[in-house]
Amino acid sequence: MPPKKAITNGKRKASTSAEPTSNGMKKSKLDGTNDHIKEPHPKAQEAEENGIVLRKYYPHEMSNARALAYNNGEITRPIELLNAALSGTKEQREKIQVKDAVVHWFKCDLRTKDNKSLHLASEKAKEKGVPLIGMYIVSPQDFEAHLTAPVRVDFILRTLEVLKSDLAKLDIPLYVETVEKRKKIPDRILELLDVWGASHLFANVEYEVDELRREASLVRACLERGIAMDVVPDTCVVSPGELASGTGRQYSIYTPWFRAWVAYIHGHADVLNLFDEPGKNPESARKKLRKLFESNIPSAPENKKLTEEEKERFRSMWPSGEHEAHERLKRFCDERIGGYSDNRNFPAKGATSSLSVHLASGTLSSRTCVRTARDHNSTKKLDGGNQGIQTWISEVAWRDFYKHVMAHWPYVCMNTPFKPEYTNIDWEYNNEHFKAWCDGKTGYPIVDAAMRQLKHCGYMHNRCRMIVGSFLAKHLLLDWRMGERYFMEHLIDGDFASNNGGWGFSASTGVDPQPYFRIFNPLLQSEKFDAGGEYIRKWVPELEGIQGNAIHDPHARGKGNEAKRKGYPERIVDHKESRDRALARYKQGLGRDAA
Numbered sequence: 001m002p003p004k005k006a007i008t009n010g011k012r013k014a015s016t017s018a019e020p021t022s023n024g025m026k027k028s029k030l031d032g033t034n035d036h037i038k039e040p041h042p043k044a045q046e047a048e049e050n051g052i053v054l055r056k057y058y059p060h061e062m063s064n065a066r067a068l069a070y071n072n073g074e075i076t077r078p079i080e081l082l083n084a085a086l087s088g089t090k091e092q093r094e095k096i097q098v099k100d101a102v103v104h105w106f107k108c109d110l111r112t113k114d115n116k117s118l119h120l121a122s123e124k125a126k127e128k129g130v131p132l133i134g135m136y137i138v139s140p141q142d143f144e145a146h147l148t149a150p151v152r153v154d155f156i157l158r159t160l161e162v163l164k165s166d167l168a169k170l171d172i173p174l175y176v177e178t179v180e181k182r183k184k185i186p187d188r189i190l191e192l193l194d195v196w197g198a199s200h201l202f203a204n205v206e207y208e209v210d211e212l213r214r215e216a217s218l219v220r221a222c223l224e225r226g227i228a229m230d231v232v233p234d235t236c237v238v239s240p241g242e243l244a245s246g247t248g249r250q251y252s253i254y255t256p257w258f259r260a261w262v263a264y265i266h267g268h269a270d271v272l273n274l275f276d277e278p279g280k281n282p283e284s285a286r287k288k289l290r291k292l293f294e295s296n297i298p299s300a301p302e303n304k305k306l307t308e309e310e311k312e313r314f315r316s317m318w319p320s321g322e323h324e325a326h327e328r329l330k331r332f333c334d335e336r337i338g339g340y341s342d343n344r345n346f347p348a349k350g351a352t353s354s355l356s357v358h359l360a361s362g363t364l365s366s367r368t369c370v371r372t373a374r375d376h377n378s379t380k381k382l383d384g385g386n387q388g389i390q391t392w393i394s395e396v397a398w399r400d401f402y403k404h405v406m407a408h409w410p411y412v413c414m415n416t417p418f419k420p421e422y423t424n425i426d427w428e429y430n431n432e433h434f435k436a437w438c439d440g441k442t443g444y445p446i447v448d449a450a451m452r453q454l455k456h457c458g459y460m461h462n463r464c465r466m467i468v469g470s471f472l473a474k475h476l477l478l479d480w481r482m483g484e485r486y487f488m489e490h491l492i493d494g495d496f497a498s499n500n501g502g503w504g505f506s507a508s509t510g511v512d513p514q515p516y517f518r519i520f521n522p523l524l525q526s527e528k529f530d531a532g533g534e535y536i537r538k539w540v541p542e543l544e545g546i547q548g549n550a551i552h553d554p555h556a557r558g559k560g561n562e563a564k565r566k567g568y569p570e571r572i573v574d575h576k577e578s579r580d581r582a583l584a585r586y587k588q589g590l591g592r593d594a595a
């Protein structure tokens with residue numbers, strides 16, 4: 001996705017300051033009418049023209065004042081809307097009697113094992129011996145609006161095949177329908193529930209803004225038709241909102257949050273209890289719901305199709321379905337978790353679990369991951385004992401942390417950084433640099449290797465994600481949201497919260513980031529984490545023949561001609577110059593110039 005054109009407007013206005021708020025921002029005074037918080041950001045047009053805000057689906061980029069209003073609780077958070085819808089309707093929903101069927105709506109939870117909503121739906125159906133129906137809505141517009149990578153769409157559709165066959169063994173149909181317009185999804189679901197005579201609809205919470213708002217209104221719309229919809233927390237081990245600091249605030253720093261996360265799990269042992277698979281449907285379901293059993297899994301929508309070669313490649317790299325996820329988890333815990341802490345940062349070692357694709361699609365629950373790892377630990381605890389296990393659990397916890405951030409600071413879901421004042425930085429929109437970064441042709445071998453791994457595998461090692469993220473935001477000074485978007489469009493494990501959190505960390509614009517003045521030196525990163533150059537040689541074939549330390553910087557280490565002959569590019573920017581430029585630009589944007 002190259003940006004459409006470069007614009008160099010004036011600087012973004014720094015927000016006015018008064019008292020500090022929970023994330024360290026300064027609080028500006030809102031006027032009585034609050035009308036000004038509806039104004040777009042001064043650079044909203046730029047964000048739109050560079051493909052950062054998709055105006056087809058979303059409003060213009062919000063002002064910093066509006067982000068502040070969310071931050072200060074002056075605008076209702078989407079999670080609060082859903083919670084209010086659920087608590088306000090609870091009594092009436094509980095009175096609704098089971099009719100002809102109960103439905104579970106699969107979204108990012110494509111599994112039968114340890115799926116809370118699916119389990120509850122099954123229990124509800126059993127109360128009256130009626131069938132349970134599984135439903136999945138394919139939404140091409142959601143894929144577009146959420147920038148879902150074609151490789152991820154393919155993985156989801158392949159997973160649905162596995163899920164359908166697993167459910168069929170329990171005489172449960174998986175009904176899959178494509179709804180072209182995303183706004184029509186709630187109405188179509190209401191129609192289907194009506195046709196099936198369903199009295200109850202269950203779903204797991206998704207913490208992205210669109211989904212929270214949609215579910216909040218669907219809970220009420222269902223109730224108007226006498227249907228009870230329940231939306232339950234499942235995707236996190238500890239649900240967003242559960243942990244508050246001593247002063248009652250939501251945490252914005254990972255370390256104290258993680259300590260509270262561990263203590264919470266140790267204090268609430270049931271958090272790691274796994275939910276049983278759904279029970280078998282009554283035999284009559286096969287006949288009664290024959291048409292639903294016959295529903296097909298569609299092929300990918302036009303804008304998300306892979307070529308035949310890509311399909312084959314990704315299928316062999318990323319087998320789908322929850323059985324594969326469980327096997328992968330078991331193998332990882334049996335063979336590699338002990339060395340995780342020592343080896344995880346070295347991309348050539350293959351020392352990590354590669355389970356992110358399964359956590360993102362929900363073929364595996366994070367509860368199962370943490371419980372399995374804990375049970376491998378001699379202490380049977382999350383802390384203490386084996387260092388590899390402890391570290392791995394703390395990485396799975398990052399996933400929870402970023403979902404907690406998204407739920408409490410929802411503007412991160414709306415193209416605004418956690419620290420809105422960072423929108424004042426004057427980013428570059430240089431097409432050539434962006435294209436070189438995307439194509440892995442920056443002349444920095446470690447960066448190029450990583451970007452090529454992403455294109456080839458739909459995946460990139462975590463250390464490399466940090467290196468290329470920092471390189472884009474700091475060496476190239478490109479708007480980090482262009483990198484965030486590119487990642488979502490190419491990752492098989494694309495997950496909004498983790499991706500946004502990772503980019504916020506790398507560009508120093510997010511929650512608990514590396515400070516802006518800490519700029520990764522790609523050469524040092526390369527020498528430290530790919531010392532022998534195996535990772536670089538694997539992904540940058542032009543450099544295959546280069547021996548020794550020159551692999552990290554062939555042009556400066558006497559191998560420039562050889563690299564050039566093989567078609568490897570020169571560095572597109574100089575490290576020191578870029579570093580100085582980034583420091584100056586960040587300081588200027590944040591108003592930290594020497595007075």
Ligand SMILES: Cc1cc2nc3c(=O)[nH]c(=O)nc-3n(C[C@H](O)[C@H](O)[C@H](O)COP(=O)(O)OP(=O)(O)OC[C@H]3O[C@@H](n4cnc5c(N)ncnc54)[C@H](O)[C@@H]3O)c2cc1C
Pocket residue numbers: 344352353354355356357359360392395396397398399402460461462463465466469487491493494495496498499500501502503505506
């Ligand atoms: C710029 C950037 C973008 C990222 N985008 C995504 C994304 O779209 N989807 C995604 O799942 N992860 C993302 N991450 C986090 C991390 O890179 C991947 O989760 C990890 O590389 C996946 O490999 P693995 O399954 O082998 O991880 P392991 O090291 O085995 O970790 C186990 C699990 O813990 C979770 N996890 C590990 N590290 C992190 C982290 N830093 N943040 C959040 N969760 C973490 C993942 O679910 C992962 O599968 C991003 C990180 C950065 C720096």
